[in-house]
Amino acid sequence: GAVVSQHPSRVICKSGTSVKIECRSLDFQATTMFWYRQFPKQSLMLMATSNEGSKATYEQGVEKDKFLINHASLTLSTLTVTSAHPEDSSFYICSAGTPQYFGPGTRLTVL
Amino acid sequence: GENVEQHPSTLSVQEGDSAVIKCTYSDSASNYFPWYKQELGKGPQLIIDIRSNVGEKKDQRIAVTLNKTAKHFSLHITETQPEDSAVYFCAARFSNAGGTSYGKLTFGQGTILTVHP
Numbered sequence: 001g002a003v004v005s006q007h008p009s010r011v012i013c014k015s016g017t018s019v020k021i022e023c024r025s026l027d028f029q030a031t032t033m034f035w036y037r038q039f040p041k042q043s044l045m046l047m048a049t050s051n052e053g054s055k056a057t058y059e060q061g062v063e064k065d066k067f068l069i070n071h072a073s074l075t076l077s078t079l080t081v082t083s084a085h086p087e088d089s090s091f092y093i094c095s096a097g098t099p100q101y102f103g104p105g106t107r108l109t110v111l
Numbered sequence: 112g113e114n115v116e117q118h119p120s121t122l123s124v125q126e127g128d129s130a131v132i133k134c135t136y137s138d139s140a141s142n143y144f145p146w147y148k149q150e151l152g153k154g155p156q157l158i159i160d161i162r163s164n165v166g167e168k169k170d171q172r173i174a175v176t177l178n179k180t181a182k183h184f185s186l187h188i189t190e191t192q193p194e195d196s197a198v199y200f201c202a203a204r205f206s207n208a209g210g211t212s213y214g215k216l217t218f219g220q221g222t223i224l225t226v227h228p
Contacts (some may be wrong), residue, residue, distance in 0.1 A: 006154075034215075043200065043218045044155070093154050099145055100216060102154035 002028050004096050006103035013084055014111055021079045021106045023050075023094030029074035030096035035067075038091040038105075050077040050094075084110045113138040115203050117219025125227050130191050132222045134201035135183040141203040144184045145216070146175060149198045158199075159186070191226045198223050 003026040013019050023033055033050040048069055049057040056069035066088075068080040077096075081088055093105040114137040124130050136144075142163035147155035161168045161175045161184065168175050172191075177184040188195055201219040 004154075043220050046215055049215070095154075099143075099157055099160055101157060102147070105152070105154045107152070 002026075002097045002101045004094065004101050004103040006092075006094055006106050008106060009104060010107040010109070012109045012111065015085050016083055018080055018082045019084055019108060021081075021092055021094075021108075023077045023079070023096070023103055025075045025096045028097060030077075031074060033071060033077040033094055033096040034100070035069065035077070035079050036093045036095065038093060040091075044093065047079075052077075081108065084108070086110045113141055113203055113205075113215075113217040115201060115217050115219040117201050117222060119222060120220065121223045121225070123225045123227065124191055126191060126193060128191055130186075130188045130195070130224055130226075132186045132199055132201070132224070133183060134185070134203075134219045135181075136203040136217075137182070138203070138205070139179075139182065140205050141217075143204045144175070144177060145202050145204075146173075146186050147200045147202065149200065149221075151197075155200060188224075191224075193226050193228050196224055196226045 005024045007022045031052045035047045036044040037047050038044050046059050047062045050069045050071040052071045058064045066082055071077040089110045091105050091107055095102040117134045145160035146158050148158045149155040159170050159173050159175050161177050172189045174187040199222045202216040204216045
């Protein structure tokens with residue numbers, strides 16, 4: 001199947017700092033990518049749909065000013081968690097393609 | 112919007128037995144149903160999917176059945192092996208005929224499958 005990569009795989013940061021997560025489609029172009037958040041032992045929650053060359057579409061309840069999404073090319077979308085706090089600690093996963101393939105995820109821990 | 116219910120939440124079987132996970136969906140417009148396997152600390156892996164114009168699809172030990180009238184679909188794993196142990200998620204989505212419409216995936220709650228040697 002198609003390959004989607006994420007970087008970094010895990011990150012630990014101090015409260016108040018910003019963290020950028022990259023999502024890349026390695027062997028195909030993706031005009032749309034999706035960003036999910038997953039808490040332990042829970043299902044995947046869609047945060048936003050990233051659209052190449054235009055603004056992202058955020059799900060209800062997701063703060064667009066806190067979770068900045070940039071889809072600057074057909075193979076790269078980035079999610080920046082601004083002013084991160086401990087409650088932002090979670091597993092962040094991106095996906096792309098049809099059918100939808102997922103990246104390996106990024107474990108964010110905010111101290 | 113779409114709502115997907117998945118059962119059971121946990122499933123424990125002996126190696127070699129079959130495992131069945133069931134999902135129901137609410138939006139009759141949904142026409143694409145993938146299943147994902149997620150191992151601890153990893154992203155979900157697509158294992159099989161089915162479109163609404165097909166009633167059943169099989170890939171080696173894995174099969175998916177779809178009942179459009181009842182709006183439910185099931186994952187069947189035969190001859191289970193310990194490496195099948197993982198969390199399984201069903202999902203539903205509307206997709207146009209060409210597969211280019213990016214309707215959002217709605218996920219079920221997940222099933223923790225444990226296969227005992």
